[in-house]
Amino acid sequence: MRILIITNDYAAGPLASLTHHVTHALVRLAQREGHHVRVGSVVNSTTSHGSTSWVGGATVTALDASVAHADPAAFAQWVQAQHADVIHCLAPSPQMIDLPWQQGQGPTVVTLTGWREVASAVIGTAPAWLRQARHRVCASTIAQARWQASWPDLNFRVLPHGVDLLALLRKFPHVAESAHRVSEPTIASLVPMDLSASVRWVPLHPVSLLGLESTPDAVVVPPVDATGFSLVANECAALGLPCLEPAGISAWLTQWASTSTPTALQAMDQPMPTRIEEEAFFYDCLYRH
């Protein structure tokens, strides 16, 4: 199968954002399944529009949305030249990859990778290509509810983003091992820690534990309903690493100190979060369906 992936700034690398993490994994795994993948990377640069490069054996073409809109015929010609059986768009919001798709030439699958509060402010009307897609996908029921509240006539399917289990186990083998030895890990052991010395703030990006330089004892993430999806929380669940999700970020210290009501994930009692290979297979099914 020939798959054309459209996303925003693909060359930024797999740890640049959740969207990048997911898209790079899907491209890689589609190649492992024997598919020929090409990427259209939407960038904010009129000068690089149309330039191509190679990333992991896939052709990546830079697309500037304003240039594409100025000459829709040229864009349509480019799409046709890709000979794609399937077009899959992935972005945090449709606005980030808004291209002048022609009738009958648009994407087969559209994945809105996350939900940001800022997105709701600029949400506007759903573009025609989003309406015409065969499948619209988002990563959590919370995100699904919000997208559907914005566009009540559109259905969204939920497919959680997958964790890269193999990479996690390679990077944090001791974490997985200790979590497996203790059947119900809790954060109780963390209470005596000297918090001011032990706690490090890291920015929201990179969005995967794989982007961290050192191994944490526990992780605090913003509540899922603020972002629509947390890959880090799922990665913690896969490893059996304690993960706190306080209701408000300012309350996290209080919650840390009080072990009576933590939302730490219990390794063996919880279902395994979706793996990237599972997510990729599900998309493979949607491409054919």
Next chain:
Amino acid sequence: MQRRGVCSIGRGGLAVSRLLRRALDGVRKAVRLYGWRGLLVRLPQYLQLFVREVRPVTLPGEPSVEGAASMQVPTRLHPELAMESGEPAMIDACVSVVIPTLNAGAEFLPLLRKLKTQRGVRQIELLVLDSGSKDGTVAAAQAAGARVEVVAPGDFSHSGTRNRGAELASGTHVLFMVQDAYPIGDWWLHGLLRYLLDHQEQGLVALSCTEYCRDDSDMMYECNIASYYRFLGCKEDDRMAQFVGNGHESLRTMGQLSDIACLIERERFLQYRYRGEFAEDLDLGVRLIQDGFRIAMLASVKVIHSHNRPALYYLKRSFVDIEFLKRRFADFERPRPVSAQGLMAGAMHVAHLLNRERPVMTDGAGHEPQLLEAGFDRWLDTLRSEVSPALVVHQEFSLGDTRMETVLRQLVAEAARLPASHPKDVAASARAFVDDFIARMAFFNQYACSVYGGSEPAVGQAWWEASCKVFAASLGVNLADMYLDRCERPEADAERTWLHTVARQLMAGV
């Protein structure tokens, strides 16, 4: 009447035109691979193949191969994706999952968690049969609530251990799995069982699902598994198979089950049980279809599984595969290499050129990396034009796997000590090996170029590593051909004695 006649002529004409088209394609391919001169040299061999192709293969009373193809059934959607009208009903069954283990590693617990939390099946029993793990596998399995049976390492066998698991199981169904597989989705088991139950009336008694490659698989594995599933007819579609004929290709195509995930009613399994030490899953499938049952390979429900193994594994595995197929299927015919020294001369030639190619494809020594497709074609040309007619031992070569390099050096040194073959035989066997390797590489290149492009060193490196594995597999197959040929000869000679030693070495531990 007239209409029937026209129809019949039309069908015959179609068959002839299809045959001619295939012959023309074959000529084109041979010219591309070996050039016009090479084609002329190989003409007698091609004519033999053509004659075999023209001869009807269907025995009287047997259904045609076309009939077999019609057993492909429309692929269902994975249950997880088909829940628009709500969750499917719970299946009232107990499935015992039987997993033989040995040092199962960090990925084992996630597998048990995944199995434990499967949905849509009333009861799931986890049965782990451990044969001497020293990495905490047993403790981990117990912590996950699995029932653990310890098997003494000396008592382990692929068939016997699984048979023991089925005896201990209390479920209505038994699902055989391996420790490094991983179900896709929380409704995976439900999907397998639902399919089995829905097709029971059509005689379906056992099924397996196809593999989805892990994120760390290698190019050679991906190519192998894709072509294998095409051979079986289950790359994209669910396939239900039944007995078509006793030819080895038919039995292998129709009778394949896979221990990566194999579901069967427990009582039925205990009537058949696994046999043998190798390919026990294929053997079970063949016996089931020969008894008139149907088995299935599913593409709609998959299991995550693949390997990234060193070249030496492919040498050993391909040797064992050929040896098994020859032993299991009476009509399995293979070429008979003439000279051991010639075979090793061909192998040395390819190893030398693989070694020389590494920096070019991987940019490891400051070379300008080439576009992959052009690089592949150029390299095949080099292989074709530079075949060394005699056994030349190159001491310095790298195949990305030091154990493989050691074994190859040993084999070459041992072959060099055998009584000298006729130079013409040495040259012919060397050429035959190089041809075999070129054909395998051409197939692999076609796959690799259909997926990957560009000139990135990382992709070049992956291609080069896969090429070394293709080489190892090619050598394993050719050594097995020679070994089986010498075993059939009435008198023992130096080559046969040597090949017996080689066989013992290559078959150990696979």
